[in-house]
Amino acid sequence: xxxxxxxxLIAAAFIVPSLFIFINVVIIxxxxxxxYSFTDWDGFQFAGSKFxxxxxxxxxxxxxxxxxxxxxxxxxxxxxxxxxxVIGLSLAMLVTSKIKSRNLLRSIYFLPNLIGGLxxxxxxxxxxxxxxxQVGEVLGNxxxxxxxxxxxxxxxxxxxxxxxxQMAGYVMIIYIAAIQGVSDEVLEAADMDGAxxxxxxxxxxxxLIMPAFTISLFLTLSNAFKQYDTNISLTNGGPYGTxxxxxxxxxxxxxxxxxxxxxxxxxxIFFLVILVVTVTQVVISKxxxxxx
Amino acid sequence: MKKKVxxxxxxxxxxxxxxxxxxxxxxxxxxxxxxDTTSKGTGKKAVITIIQNKVEIQGALEDAAKEFNKxxxxxxxQPLGAAGDxxxxxxxxxxxxxxxxxxxxxxxxxxxxFQKYLPYMAPLDDMKAASKIVEGQDTAARSDxxxxxxxxxxxxxxxxxxxxMFKEAxxxxxxxxxxxxxxxxxxxxxxxKGVKKAIAYAQESYFRFMHPFNxxxxxxxxxxxxxAKINAGELKLQDIPELKxxxxxxxxxxxxxxxxxxxxxxxxxxxxxxxxxMIHQGNWAQGLLNDYDVKFEYGFLPVPFExxxxxxxxxxxxxxxxxxxxxxxxxxxxxxxxxxxxxxxxQHYVTDEFNFIxxxxxxxxxxxxxxxxxVNRYASEGKTVxxxxxxxxxxxxxxxxxxxxxxxxGKLTGEGLLEALQxxxxxxxxx
Numbered sequence: 251x252x253x254x255x256x257x258x259l260i261a262a263a264f265i266v267p268s269l270f271i272f273i274n275v276v277i278i279x280x281x282x283x284x285x286y287s288f289t290d291w292d293g294f295q296f297a298g299s300k301f302x303x304x305x306x307x308x309x310x311x312x313x314x315x316x317x318x319x320x321x322x323x324x325x326x327x328x329x330x331x332x333x334x335x336v337i338g339l340s341l342a343m344l345v346t347s348k349i350k351s352r353n354l355l356r357s358i359y360f361l362p363n364l365i366g367g368l369x370x371x372x373x374x375x376x377x378x379x380x381x382x383x384q385v386g387e388v389l390g391n392x393x394x395x396x397x398x399x400x401x402x403x404x405x406x407x408x409x410x411x412x413x414x415x416q417m418a419g420y421v422m423i424i425y426i427a428a429i430q431g432v433s434d435e436v437l438e439a440a441d442m443d444g445a446x447x448x449x450x451x452x453x454x455x456x457x458l459i460m461p462a463f464t465i466s467l468f469l470t471l472s473n474a475f476k477q478y479d480t481n482i483s484l485t486n487g488g489p490y491g492t493x494x495x496x497x498x499x500x501x502x503x504x505x506x507x508x509x510x511x512x513x514x515x516x517x518x519i520f521f522l523v524i525l526v527v528t529v530t531q532v533v534i535s536k537x538x539x540x541x542x
Numbered sequence: 543m544k545k546k547v548x549x550x551x552x553x554x555x556x557x558x559x560x561x562x563x564x565x566x567x568x569x570x571x572x573x574x575x576x577x578d579t580t581s582k583g584t585g586k587k588a589v590i591t592i593i594q595n596k597v598e599i600q601g602a603l604e605d606a607a608k609e610f611n612k613x614x615x616x617x618x619x620q621p622l623g624a625a626g627d628x629x630x631x632x633x634x635x636x637x638x639x640x641x642x643x644x645x646x647x648x649x650x651x652x653x654x655x656f657q658k659y660l661p662y663m664a665p666l667d668d669m670k671a672a673s674k675i676v677e678g679q680d681t682a683a684r685s686d687x688x689x690x691x692x693x694x695x696x697x698x699x700x701x702x703x704x705x706x707m708f709k710e711a712x713x714x715x716x717x718x719x720x721x722x723x724x725x726x727x728x729x730x731x732x733x734x735k736g737v738k739k740a741i742a743y744a745q746e747s748y749f750r751f752m753h754p755f756n757x758x759x760x761x762x763x764x765x766x767x768x769x770a771k772i773n774a775g776e777l778k779l780q781d782i783p784e785l786k787x788x789x790x791x792x793x794x795x796x797x798x799x800x801x802x803x804x805x806x807x808x809x810x811x812x813x814x815x816x817x818x819x820m821i822h823q824g825n826w827a828q829g830l831l832n833d834y835d836v837k838f839e840y841g842f843l844p845v846p847f848e849x850x851x852x853x854x855x856x857x858x859x860x861x862x863x864x865x866x867x868x869x870x871x872x873x874x875x876x877x878x879x880x881x882x883x884x885x886x887x888x889q890h891y892v893t894d895e896f897n898f899i900x901x902x903x904x905x906x907x908x909x910x911x912x913x914x915x916x917v918n919r920y921a922s923e924g925k926t927v928x929x930x931x932x933x934x935x936x937x938x939x940x941x942x943x944x945x946x947x948x949x950x951x952g953k954l955t956g957e958g959l960l961e962a963l964q965x966x967x968x969x970x971x972x973x
Contacts, residue, residue, distance in 0.1 A: 491940075506940065508937055
C-alpha cells in the first residue's frame with residue numbers, strides 16, 4: 251500500500267509540471283478558441299461579444315480565398331509527402347550502404363534541418379530571385395533559370411523544393427534508425443533463398459521498416475499542412491496571393507483583416523481536417539506494420 | 543489508471559486557477575504600492591513606455607529618451623523595440639490582454655486604425671504641443687471635437703529624380719507638365735548609359751498600390767463623396783473617369799518602369815547606382831540615400847497626372863497616449879511629448895536625428911536634409927496634393943497590391959485591373 255502511494259507520488263511529480271504547462275498553453279486556449287469561433291469577438295475584450303451560432307462557419311465556406319488556399323495546401327501536402335519520403339528513404343539507403351563517406355553525408359543531409367524555416371526562406375529567396383536570374387543571363391537559358399518567385403506555378407514548386415530540402419534530412423534519420431534495426435539474419439536468409447536486390451527491399455526491408463513510415467508520414471503530413479514560416483519568408487503569398495497556404499490565410503484574416511472570430515472558425519475547421527487526415531493515415535499505416 | 547489521470551488533471555486545473563488568482567491579487571498589491579510611493583514623491587518613478595513603427599528612428603529615439611530622463615526625476619521613459627510593419631499585430635495583442643499594461647505612448651495611423659484604437663486613447667487637448675500643430679494637420683486626429691493624437695511628422699511623396707542624369711539626358715524637369723511629357727522624358731532618360739528603366743516603383747503594398755493610387759483619388763473633385771458612394775455600392779471604380787484616365791496613363795508608362803519588382807531597398811539602391819532615373823518614393827527614403835552615400839543631386843518631381851504640379855504631402859501617423867495607463871504615466875507621457883515637440887533640446891532630435899519635417903510651429907528648419915527641404919518648399923508654395931489613401935478600406939492594402947502585381951505581370955488589362963480592384967474594395971467593405 252505504502253509503496254504504491256510513493257510510486258504514484260513519483261509518477262505525479264513527473265506528470266504534473268508538464269501537464270500544467272500543456273493545459274495552460276494548449277487546452278485552455280483551445281477551448282477558448284472554440285468559444286470565440288461562435289461569437290462576433292473583435293480581438294479586444296471578450297466582454298460584450300455576442301453569440302452568433304454558426305455564422306462564422308457559414309462565412310468560412312463562402313470565402314473563396316480560404317477554399318483556394320485549402321486546395322493549394324492539400325496539393326502542397328501531397329507533393330511534400332511523396333518527395334520528402336522518397337528522397338529521405340533513398341538518402342537513408344545510400345548512407346547505410348557501404349560507401350566510404352557515409353558519416354559525412356549523414357551530417358550534410360541533416361544540416362538543412364538545423365536552419366530555421368524563416369532563415370531558410372530568406373536564403374532561398376535570394377537564390378531564386380537573384381542567383382537564378384544571374385545564371386540565366388550568363389547561360390542565356392531562361393527556361394529554367396528565371397525568377398521563380400515571379401510565376402505562380404514556379405513559386406509553388408519553389409515552396410515544395412525548399413520544404414523538401416529541409417525535411418528530407420530529418421526523415422532520413424528516422425529511416426536510418428529503422429534500417430539499422432532490421433536484423434542481418436533475416437536479410438541473409440533472403441539472400442540464401444535467392445532474393446534479388448529489389449525483391450529483398452520490397453518483401454523484407456519494406457514491411458520491417460513500416461513503423462518508420464508511420465512516423466515519417468505523420469510528421470511530413472502535419473508539418474506540410476501547418477507550413478507557415480517558409481511560406482511567409484520565401485513567397486509571402488506572392489505573386490499576387492497565389493501561394494498563400496492555409497496557416498497564412500488564417501493569420502491574415504485575424505491580423506490584417508481584423509476578423510478574429512472568423513479566423514478562429516477557420517482555425518477550428520483546419521484543425522478538424524488535419525485531425526481526420528492524420529488519424530486516417532496513422533490507422534492505415536499501423537495496420538501494415540509487422541512484427542520482426 | 544483512468545482514475546489517476548483524472549486526479550492529475552483535476553489537481554493541475556486547480557493549480558492553474560490558484561496561480562491565476564495569485565497573479566491577480568499580486569498585481570493589485572503592486573499597483574497600490576507604486577501609486578503609494580509616487581504620491582509621496584519618494585522611490586519608484588513612473589515608467590512610460592513607447593512603441594512606434596519607424597525602424598529608422600529607433601536609435602535616436604532611445605537617445606532622446608535618455609536625455610529626457612536626465613532632465614527630470616519623476617518619470618522614466620523607455621522606448622520598446624521598434625515594431626515596424628508588425629506594430630498593429632503587437633498593439634492588438636497588448637491591448638486585448640491588458641490595456642493597463644500596454645505601452646503608454648503608441649503610434650497609429652489615421653482613418654480606420656484611429657477608429658479601432660479610439661477607446662484606448664486619452665484626449666490631448668490640454669498639451670502645449672497641441673496648440674502648436676500646423677493649421678489643418680490635426681483634423682484627422684479629432685473625434686467629437688477632441689484631439690486624440692499628435693502628428694508625428696509631415697511627409698511627402700512623389701517622384702524623386704536624379705538631377706545630374708536629367709541634365710545628361712537633356713531633360714528639363716520644369717518642362718514635364720503632362721503625362722505625355724513624362725513618357726517622352728522617360729524615353730530620353732533611358733538613352734543614358736547604365737539606366738535600366740526610367741521609373742521604379744517598390745513592391746511593398748503601400749508603394750505598389752496605396753501611394754500610386756493616391757493621385758487619381760486625391761485629384762478628383764469630391765474625394766470623400768466619391769469614396770462614400772463606392773462604399774455604398776452606388777459607384778464602381780471602373781466608371782470613375784479619373785481612375786480610367788490614370789490606368790490609361792499607367793499603360794503608357796508601364797514599359798518605362800521596373801514593373802514594381804524591386805523591394806524598397808533594391809529600388810533605392812538602384813536609384814543610387816544610377817539604374818533608375820526616378821523612383822516613386824517619399825522623403826523617408828533620405829536615410830537610405832544617406833547610407834548609399836549618393837553623390838549626385840536629387841529632388842522631388844510631381845507625378846503629372848492631369849497636369850498636377852504638386853507632391854503628395856500629409857501625415858498619417860500620430861502619437862497616442864494610452865487612456866488605461868495610470869494617471870502618473872499619462873502625465874509623464876504628455877510631459878515627454880511636450881518636451882520632444884516644443885523644447886529646443888527635444889526639437890533637436892526631431893529635425894536633426896529623426897530627419898522629420900515638423901508639423902509644429904516654433905521649429906528651426908534651416909538645417910533639414912535635402913528631401914525634407916524639397917517637401918517644405920512644395921508645401922510653402924502651396925503645391926501639395928492631399929493624402930487620401932487612409933480612406934481606402936482597411937486591411938485590404940495587400941489584396942489591392944496583388945491585383946496591381948497581376949496588372950504589371952500582364953495578367954490583367956487596365957480595365958481588368960479596375961474591375962479587380964472594385965471586387966477587392968467591395969469584399970473589404972462588406973467585412
